[in-house]
Amino acid sequence: MLRVGQVMSRLSVCLHSYHTIGDALTLIKEKKVTGLPILNDQGRLLGMVTKEQIFEKGLEQFSAENKAVDYLTTRFLPLKEDALIEEVRDLPFDIYPVLNNQEEITGVVTKYSLIQSYLQQAELRSQELEAVFDSAHNGILAINKQGIITSLNPAAERPTRSTKEKAVGHFLNDIIIPTGLLEVVRSGIPEFGAKFKVGRRLYISNRTPILKDGEVVGAVGVFQDVSEIEKVLQELRSVKQLNEELQTIIASSYDGLIICDGQGEILRCNPAVGRILDVTWTELVGRPFKDFVDKGIFQKNIVHLVKKQDALVSLLERPLAKHSLVITGNPVYSEEGEIVKIVINIRDMSELVFLREALEESKQLSEKYQSQIAEMRNHQEIGAELRSCSVIMNNVMDLAIRVSQVDSPVVLIGEQGVGKEEIARLIHVRSKRGQAPFYKLNCGSLPNQLLEIELFGQGIPLDIAHRGKKGIFELAEKGTVYLEDIGKMSLSLQQRLLRILQDKILQVSGGKEPISVDIRIIASSSRPLKELVEKGLFHKDLFFSLNVVPIKVPALRERKEDLIPLVLFHLEQNNKRHGLDKVFSPEAVQLFLNYSWLGNVRELANVIERLVVTSNDKFISAREVDLVLYEKEQSPLRSVTVAGLIPLKEAIDDLEQQLVTLAMKQHGTTIKAAEALGVNQSTVVRKLKRLKNNQD
Structure with missing residues (x-):
């Protein structure tokens, strides 16, 4: 900050009352100022003589001999040398005498000098602030x-x-x-x-x-x-977290850990040390490791051995005591190669021996119970699908469980959807083969050639697209094969199946040598096999070999006692699966009881799922159930409309062609199309051939 003393014109002499105006002008010119102060004989300030005052008096009566006091002006204000420029720059006068702290006149300063110095100072400060601002x-x-x-x-x-x-x-x-x-x-x-x-x-x-x-x-x-x-804070947090994790790991270690410095003083140890050595582990910190050797807690000074050998050292202590210890000392080196820390690991081997023995015992128990638990779980899962309150179905279940204890072939007879596959699985899991594979194959779902490959395998590749593969009879070794709809198997394949049942020998398609197999066969059919034998559709010898234990599975309409438990079971399963809470009204349940259930349990499960997911209300009404159960009878697709008269034979032929074409379009195979139309497969094949000839 600039002060007045820094910008004033310093004076070595002043005007006195005896000086003339000529003397004053000479001094003003010499000092290059616009005015000078005048003092009286006692040295007190009387006023100022300025050029401006001289010109105001006029030059007509000017004489160099005139007294300077005649040109005196009292319009002035003395300033102090230490006064700040910004505090005095706005004062009204053009020139000011300047006094020091002893009230002595030391110079003069003009208002112009004050303003100019202030502006220079302001500009300099502005430049400095600008430089600071930019820097x-x-x-x-x-x-x-x-x-x-x-x-x-x-x-x-x-x-x-x-x-x-x-x-x-x-x-x-x-x-x-x-x-x-x-x-x-x-x-x-x-x-x-x-x-x-x-x-x-x-x-x-x-x-x-x-x-x-x-x-x-x-x-x-x-x-x-x-x-x-x-970034640094994040790294610091990571380091802090890592340190906390390391501290937790050390504290949680089951082995005892002791960290010593290069001189053998214990810096840190974990609680496991106290448990293993039967000491208060916190008292170890800050004390030399040698003290605990002297007290007999340790037999040898491993710190000394590590420093002596300059390498990792392992010791066995107390081999016959309660705590048999393996102590390992590991040196930690500085950049200069000096040992700065020694990490000591203490492991209680007696506990490991005990744990090993306990582990072996637990392993044996685990192996013993594992098969039992798996069997119980399988039984529970299968039992859920075969819930029964009826005497007739309970008899079927009891027979199936008794048969499961032997390896005799079983034939399950019953309508579609009655649960024949579930009973076959029940027989399998309850048998001694329960841990072995269970294979299922629908004999009516594949053409004869593919069915043969699936059953008996293929030894020699026929082409690039059909490579050799194992059949299910070979894959199911020690297990069970379930043949669904066995009545639809061709007679040639039935002959090969008979050899497996009688001789336990499998001849792979294209294979050179027969293979010995150990499997159990369970078959099912919707029609009695004896009826198929009488019509020449089933091999008689195979019937006698396979039909050792026939089990007839009753239709759902024959065991109405099971209907309500099954309805409630499938309702509960669908509510859980879809996160709903639907309930059937009593009238709706009565409709279930009155319905014929031609599709049996499978139809029941599908109908209940449809009602649960499509009903808008919590309570499923009888009207909704009625619409779902009887929609086929009400479907307009079942009616046939004619627009005019044509010969009856032509109408029948035309209708047959339309139905066969529609069935093939919807189902894809002649077997499934025949099922949908309620005729034999050969009838569908014949109709398709006739349709093709007509088109040609």
Whole structure:
């Protein structure tokens, strides 16, 4: 800060009352000032003689011999040397005498000099502030009350993605993404520690209003790039977390851990040391390891041995005691190759021996119970599908369980959907073969050639597309094969199956030598096999070999006692599967009891799932059940409409062709199409051949 004494014109002499005006002008010229102070005989300041005062007197009566006091002016104000320029620059006079602390006149100063020095000082300060502003590491952005950017330093160009030349003089929102400064201008409330990101860089901003005479005239935002600091903090957190994890690992280790410095003083140990050595582990810290050797806790000083051998050392201590210990000392080296720490691991071998024996015992028990648990689980799962309250079905279940204990072939007779496959699985899991494979194959779902490959395998590749493969009779070794709809198997394949039943020999298709097999065969049919034998559709010898234990599975309409338990079971399963809570009304349940259930349990399961997922209300009404159960009778697709008269034979032929074509389109194979139309497969094949000939 400039003071008056720094800019004044220093005087070695002053005017006195005896000086003439000529003397005064000479001194003024010599000192290059515009005026001089005049003192009286006692040295007190009387006033000032200035050039301006001389010119005001006029030159008509001017004489160099005139007294200087005649030109005296009392319009002055003395200033102190240590007065600040900014405090006196606005005083009204053009020239001032300057006094020191002893009230002695030491010089004069003009108002022009004061103002000029003040402006120079202000300009210099402005340049310094500008340099500081531009050199600041933190970004600084200022706006006025109207939101116009007034300042932007280089450090602020990166986060604002603008430059000083482009930003200053423009509205804030037109240049950069708003930073909250406008809100600070409006509210006058500062905001500190606000975080924002620009690209991958993180910044913290402090925004404060600019006040003048208590009024908000703008706002300034100062923001600092804390990306590196945040990165360091993140690394610090990671290191801290890692340290905490290591501390937890050491404290949780079942083995005892002792860490010593290079001189053998214990720096740290974990609670396991106290458990193994029967000591208070916290008392070990800060004491030399040698003290515990002297007390007999350790037999040998492993620290000394590690330092002596300069390598890892392992010892066996207390081999016959309660705690048989394996102690390992591992040296830790500094960059200079000196041992700075020794990590000692203490393992209680007696506990490991005990645990090994317990593990062996548990393993034996586990193996013993594992098969029992798996069998119980399988029984429970299969039993869920075969819930029964009826005497007739319970008799079937009892017979199936008794038969499961032997290896005799079983034939299951019953309508579609009565649960023949579930009974076959029950027989399998209850048998001694329960842990072996269970294979199922529908004999009516494949053409004869593919069925032969699936059953008996293929030894020699016929072409690239059909490579050799194992059949299910070979894959199911020690297990069970379930042949569904066995009555639809061709007679040639029945002959080969007979050999497996009689001789336990499998001849692979294309194979050179027969293979010995150990399997159990369970078959099923919707029609009695004896009836098929009488019609020549089933091999008589195979019938006698296979039909050792026939089990007739009753239709659902023959065991109405099981209907309600099955309805409730499938309702509960569907509610759980779909997250619902549906309930059947009593009238709806009565409709279930009155329905014939030609599709048996399978149809029941499908109908209940459909009702659960399509009903809008919690309570499923009888009307909804009625629509689902009897929709086939009500379907308009079952009616045939004619537009005019044609010969009856032509109408029948045309209708047959349409039905066969539609069945093949929907089902894809002649077997399934025949099932849908209620005729033999040969009938469908014959109709298709006739249709093709007519088209040709």
